[in-house]
Amino acid sequence: MNALPTACEVRPAVELLRVDNLQTEFRVEEGVVRAVNGVSYTVDEREIVGIVGESGCGKSVSQLSVMQLVRNPGRIVGGEVWFEGHNLLKYRASSPQMREIRGAKISMIFQEPMTSLNPVLTIGRQLTESLELHLGMTKKEARARAAELLDSVGIPSAQSRLDDYPHQFSGGMRQRVMIAIGVACRPKMVIADEPTTALDCTTQAQLLELMLSSIEGCQGALVLVTHNLGVVARYAHRIYIMYAGRIVEQGLCRDIFYRPRHPYTIGLLKSVPRLDEERGRRLVPIDGTPPNLIDLPPTCAFLPRCAVAGERCRLEPWPELEPIDGEGHMARCYMMEATGE
């Protein structure tokens, strides 16, 4: 049923988005939190990119920065976001150019459908808004299209539900509405930030399949932000692993899962129980806790938790991403000889 290209298929790589050295920081009383600290990545047309990390690693903030939706006290302090030949960071957040992009060219599906839908507007209004604004439809056209969209995400009696408010929908239904809004204008790229984390397993499966077929339907690319390694193993073509505001490893899906080289990636993979394995394997947790992002030392942020750290890691600043075998496979670590086997 899944018509999407799998990771093994050869894709013509046409670059859609290039993020270069993105930096976002939050100035708080205790100091500066460098939530996104020099993140670079690309998304090709119709590609599914997974961005994986634990809470506080900067995966969500990096996506909000691309959309210029970072709120005070957060500020984007550096970097470039190239999309269709324009550097989006040149535009002000409230500029007409940025509004033109948001929702129409790049849309976002958030984690919590409870809080990301406006409770005082009908579902119909929230769907038609972008259709009227971006596609110049009349009220009537937009309403008809909205009903089609709701129907396409599997909401029964769509026409009559247009006049309902978000609270009249269940959690799974609300996330369906979010998907409908997300693909309403046939965007080039959809950013889904933990789109199914708040939902149950079987609902998650339903919605991931639905989201992918909807995005496939409008020939868009997908950036899937998640902490769930299983989900990216299933869907992503390429994966970026983030830790403490930086990308620590990137590569094709199979390289990340079968030939991981950064100790953090290796640790993550060993620490999750797997459905398919024999019972009783002892999990190998990553010791310690994720670092406090305020005034991080220049050395590798994973150093205090790292099992293979050497002398060089303690003395020198965090290395750049180094290429390894495999297409675009890179990791940020001095000890890759030790993690190679």
Added chain:
Amino acid sequence: MTTVPETTPPVSERAASTDVLLDIDCLKMHFPIRRGLLRRKVGEVKAVDGVTLKIRRGETLGLVGESGCGKTTVGRCISRLYTPTGGRICFDGVDITSMSEKEFRPLRRNISVIFQDPYASLDPRQSAGSIVGEPLKVHKLVENKRDYNDWVERLFVKVGLDPNLMSRFPHEFSGGQRQRIGIARALAGEPKLIICDEPVSALDVSIQAQIINLLMDLREGASGLGYIFIAHDLSVVKHFSDRIAVMYLGRIVEITTPGELYDNPLHPYTRALLSAVCVPDPDLEATRERIVLEGEVPSPVNPPSGCTFHARCVNAIPECSKTVPVLKDLGNDHEVACLRVG
């Protein structure tokens, strides 16, 4: 306490003892819905609707299902946080179903609970030491201050916390450390059964493994300690449990060992649930069958007749909407409640 085994004995050995610790028979918990000025009862939420279970001494039973299936309510009935509206719960041979709070109190130390949210389940104004030590005082397990301090200190060490942190308050700890405090508190009364209600789902991936390993170590260290492990994450439940019960809308639809569940799931709902879990292995994922269920979980206020799953089931026959299936023992430690199986 008997001798501590060097290594964990295999599942079969550990669970082989027919010594039943907890015997639940046709447990029902219906919550009234009240409306209007006179708070008249207008309906019932059938959160748990006829659950029958046995837990052997020292066994870990995983309880899995989606939100609203009643798994947490089962846990709360066992720990007597709720008084069930029907059925019977026998703990260690004693019927605790309708005991008064006063009668139950001496037994309470035998059953403790670890909650999901490490932020909400610890009193923010109590120090970590006094949170952990409170059961010792309540159940009068210590005679003097020195015993109390020693005991709390041992509990801290047992769960991997630095005893010097005893005087700190919950907000000074990370999520993982707080969960350790919750575990230490649950261990204080030396219980025979710990009900773990989603103990790791609020934690980060890298911290989850630390807590799961700790719970496993504790089980190995204290013979006869059993768990009820309630979670929605099937991978975690499978990793941790001796037997797994799958719940749907207030009833158990399948109960078996983790290996059988993965290799030979028989209930259509169990199959859908298994297929919904993604395994972090791209090649394996590409070959796995994916069953996408139609629709949503129906409301427990007005559950479908007969088998509550029949409306979403691909194998359903007309009979399914009329007859409530009961758990059938198919041997090999495998029980299923489905008219089409067995």
